Amino acid sequence: MSKTLEALRNYTKEIVPASLEILKNYLRLQSVSAQHKDIPETVKFVAEAIEEAAGETQILDDLGGNPVVYGFFAAGKDGDATKTLLFYNHYDVQPPEPLDEWNTDAFEPTVVDGKLFARGAADNKGDLIARLTAIKVLNEVEGGLPCNIKFLIEGEEEIGSPNLIPYIVKYKELFQADACIWEFGGKDEKDRISMVAGIKGMAYMELTSVGADIDMHSSVGAYVDNAAWRLVQALATMKNKQNEILVEGFFDGIDxxxxxxKQAVQAMPFNEEAISELYGLKRPLITAAKGEDPREAMVFQPTMTICGLESGYTGEGAKTVLPKSAKVKLDCRLVPGQDPDHILQCIEKHLETHGFHDITVSLLNGQKAYRSDFSHPFIAHVMQTAKDAYQKETILAPNSAGTGPMYIFGKELQFPIVSTGVGWAGSKAHAPNESIRLQDFEQGVVHMAYMLSGLPAALQTSENMKVK
Amino acid sequence: MSKTLEALRNYTKEIVPASLEILKNYLRLQSVSAQHKDIPETVKFVAEAIEEAAGETQILDDLGGNPVVYGFFAAGKDGDATKTLLFYNHYDVQPPEPLDEWNTDAFEPTVVDGKLFARGAADNKGDLIARLTAIKVLNEVEGGLPCNIKFLIEGEEEIGSPNLIPYIVKYKELFQADACIWEFGGKDEKDRISMVAGIKGMAYMELTSVGADIDMHSSVGAYVDNAAWRLVQALATMKNKQNEILVEGFFDGIDxxxxxxKQAVQAMPFNEEAISELYGLKRPLITAAKGEDPREAMVFQPTMTICGLESGYTGEGAKTVLPKSAKVKLDCRLVPGQDPDHILQCIEKHLETHGFHDITVSLLNGQKAYRSDFSHPFIAHVMQTAKDAYQKETILAPNSAGTGPMYIFGKELQFPIVSTGVGWAGSKAHAPNESIRLQDFEQGVVHMAYMLSGLPAALQTSENMKVK
Structure with missing residues (x-):
């Protein structure tokens, strides 16, 4: 082990207990963006956490939506003030529902068996606190930071960052950097370090079928058209039993x-058995029936997922009602080349063509996909330091199966992006009983400190390459 | 107007205000059988209301389920003690949800513009109090009752009377009568008196699709099978876009x-425009596309109605979850000759045949349909007295589009049954803002008192006919 890495590791171990207390206070804030909760309190908390780590902050709140928190830490006297790294994080979390499936209170962080449980522990509050801790570690161990460090911490990631683009466009200079570490990441089911250099896009829609102004007694089903049946029939024309998407134009323009x-995807591990056990899957993977490689589907194929269905009475027992309306939440994950607005148009046209002109579609969240050039030296640096810090195999995917507002960063700020973080294969992001493992948190701090420590040299390599 | 009718009418007007206060107290009890609410309190209330009208009561509670209240009023000294009428009512109500669509509190009865609003006002609490009021009126005006009167008031009608059959079988002697007035009825959209001599059956099912043990991040939709999509695909094989039921064997054995x-159905009025306006329908009747008569569909055709759909996240905004399960509540209204257990088997077999063996089906409520012989003199008597009391056109349907446990009454007690009551076309039974009109309540009391007054003579006619 290098002397630097050992010193970083030792001080990290010392400081982590205090960091976890800060993280717990952060997790107690119920910052659910979809439900407009605790936003001002959380913005204040995040700014104070940056200041407590000796950084400067600005709250950007002039362009609508939840405020964006900007953080800045200057390079130390021995550092390279011409180099800058940007961390992207978000302070909002997914709704905690269904609450009755949590083993502990979703907003009362609880350590059980070496894991910290709370909504947002993995996605994405744990990562912010780990990164701030890494800065403290570098200041203590190296007497200052190796380069400038910036933070962009937004509050609407979980609802699709609907207001982020204008902030990035207007504050482009503020956010300018040489490289970017994206919000999340972690270990896979075999504890390999899993990183991505891109991200899928999204077209998240709500389709609504309205049959009447009021709910009716279900006996009128003999002659009254049923909004729920209508939605079911419409959906059944959009995807078949074999899970093939049937909407014309859906696959237009895909890169x-x-x-x-392709080679990078072939190098990715995929353990169907482990995934099946993790989620308790009752059925084979849909890629099996289609003769597809699930890794290729994950990276290269768009999806169309029902996230929610709602109509009529869903409580206990038998209520005999003919519902006035029915609603579906539909999440299409997009790949580079697809445009969420075009997807919306295709679905609207499809409904029209199939006789469902009365079903309305609204786009709740539209984002394009992004892949950065994963052969950039910055990415190699992040990978190598991860190998050294974790002593584990590391994997790089061209893009993740998940989504984030990476497209606008790549387009406006033009830097390489790698996503890595303190999650694990059982983190259950977006589901009940979300968690991180305390050991992963500590190792993640060490990796970030070590990666930053060698960053100016790595970026120098990058510039040398550009000159060529 | 006959002298009797005028006297009944005058005293009814006097006593109705006090009866409405009793009804309001009854409506304040939240006796939602599907949610196991307020049952003991409501049983006590009902028994006390019968006793307050000078009847005797028995609480039958030895065969499981919510108690059945039996009420008995003996014929007066001038009455015919060899004749008995049975009233069938229920003290349970439908769930009040969705609560935010009520203009007044669902369980705080409120009079607005001559209408009394509360869950259960029309279905079926208003009718019980109207019938008890008619007994008080007869005692005052005629100095006693013309015949014996019995009540059977159950507490599980809204969940399909799952425990009623053993009570009727065991207490057959107690409930023995010459004729029966069923729980409900009222005026149609043109204020005609609408009565039925039968009822549809029901097979109310819940279909559940389970894909995993936990909700997942929706990005795994690239390879994980989706329980909601699966349920949608299964449902789409059971009914087509033209609203034709496709389940093999579903129509087996229909009388x-x-x-x-058929002639009675042709004599029934049906005002599509009025119905469309009442519910605020957005689409044409499904019978129009099929070239069917909606009246025939109502009486002679079975249905398959989605009453509720539920899966994943249905709150505000965009939650990106791949749900672990999906559920549908399916209400099939049956006609004479159909058997709910056979319907269940047909649907199970259909799912199996179409590759959906993993979708489970449970029958929450199974009841057979029933039609009494609507040419019986008792029915003519109820119709004629309605014409006299209301001075309105009266209509008799062979069976209603709705359901109730009539089959077991007809089979075990073998009497003619007519359903009539104090509802109106805008009563919104089973929906928010349920109501009765105060004028209909008063007229309903008069009709019941007048009908009872002439009942022994009418039943005598019936016996004479039998002798022939």
Whole structure:
């Protein structure tokens, strides 16, 4: 082990207990963006956490939506003030529902068996506190920071960052950096370090069928059209039993994967058995029936997922009602080349063509996909330091199966992006009983400190390459 | 107007205000059987209301389920103690949800514009109090009752009377009568008196699709099978876009309508425009597309109605979850000859045949349909007295589009049954803002008192006919 890494590791161990107390206070804030909860309190908390780590802050709140928190830490006297790294994080979390499936209170962080349980522990509050801790570790161990460090911490990631673009466009200079570490990441089911250099896009829609002004007694089903049946029939025309998407134009314009990307996907591990056990899957993977590689589906194929269905009476027992309306939440994950607005148009046209002109569609969240050039030296640096810090195999995917507002960063700020973080395969982001493992948190701090420590040299390599 | 009718009418007007206060107290009890609410309190209330009207009561509670209240009023000294009428009512109500669509508190009865609003006002609490009031009126005006009167008031009608059959079988002697007035009825959209001599059956089912043990992040939709999509695909095989039921065997054994029944249906009014306006329908009737008569569909055709759909996240905004399960509540209204257990088997077999063996079906409520012989003199008597009391056109349907446990009454007690009551076309039974009109309540009391007054003579006619 290098002397630097050992010193970083030792001080990290010392400081982590205090950091976990800060994280617990952060997790107690119920910052559910979809439900407009605790936003001002959380913005204040985040700014104070940056200031407590000796950083400067600005609250950007002039362009609508939940405020964006900007944080800045200057390079130390021995550091390289010409180099800057940007951390992207978000302070909002997914709704905690269904509450009755949590083993502990979703907003009362609880340590059980070496894991910290709370909504947002993995996605994405744990990562912010780990990164701030890494800064404290570098200041203590190296007497200052190796380069400038910036933070962009937004509050609407979980609802699709609907207001982020104008902030990035207006504050482009403020956020300018040489490289970017994205919000999340972690270990896979075999504890390999899993990183991505891109992200899928999204077209998240709500389809609504309205049959009447009021709910009716279900006996009128003999002659009254049923909004729920109508929605079911419409959905059944959009995807078939074999899980093939049938909407015309849906696959328009998709970028053909490059050979290097295909190879990277082939190098990715995929353990169907472990995934099946983790989620308790009752059925085979849908890729099996289609003869597809699930890794290729994850990276290169768009999806159309029902996230929610709602109509009529869903409580206990038998209520005999003919519902006035029915609603579905539909999440299409997009790949580079797809445009959420075009997807919306295709679905509207599909409904029209199939006789469902009365079903309305609204786009709740539209984002394009993004892949950065994963052969950039910055990415190699993040990978190598991860190998050194974790002493584990590391994996790089051309893009994740998940989504974030990476497209606008890549387009406006033009830097390489790697996503890595303190999660694990059982983190259950977006589901009940979300958690991180305390050991992963500590190792994540060490990795970030170590990665930053060698960053100016790595970026220098990058510039040398550009000159060539 | 006959002298009797005028006297009944005058005293009714006097006593109705006090009866409405009793009804309001009854409506304040939240006796939602599907939610196991207020049952003991409501049983006590009902028994006390019968006793307050000078009847005797028995609480039958030895065969499981919510107690059945039996009430008995003996014929007066000038009455015919060899004749008995049975009233069937229920003290349970439908769930009040969705609560935010009520203009007044669902369980705080409120009079607005001559209407009394509360859950259960029309279905079925108003009718019980109207019938007890009619007994008080007869005692005052005629100095006693014309015949014996019995009540059977159960507490599980809204969940399909799952425990009623053993009570009727065991207490057959107690409930023995010459004729029966069923729980409900009222005026149609043109204020005609609408009565039925039968009822549809029901097979109310819950279909559940389970894909995993936990909700997942929706990005795994690239390879994980989705329980909601699966349920949608399964449902789409059970009914087509034209609203035709496709389940094999579903129509097995249906009784061919008799000529007299067909004629009765042709004599029934049906105002599509009024119905469309009442519910605020957005689409044409489904019978129009199929070239069917909605009245025939109502009486002679079974249905398959989605009453509720539930899966994943249904709150505000965009939660990106792949739900672990999906559920549908399906209400099939049956006609004479159909058997709910057979319907369940057909649906299970259909799912199996179409590759959905993993979707489970449970029958929450199974009841057979029933049609009494609507040419019986008792029915003519109820119709004639309605014409006299209301001075309105009266209509008799062979069976209603709705359901109740009539089959077991007809089979075990073998008497003619007519359903009539104090509702109106805008009563919104089972929906928010349920109501009765105060004027209908008063007229309903008069009709019941007048009908009872002439009942022994009418039943005598019936016996004479039998002798022939």
């Amino acid at each position: 053909k994967p490059k050979e290097a990307e | 061919k309508p008799k000529e007299a029944e």
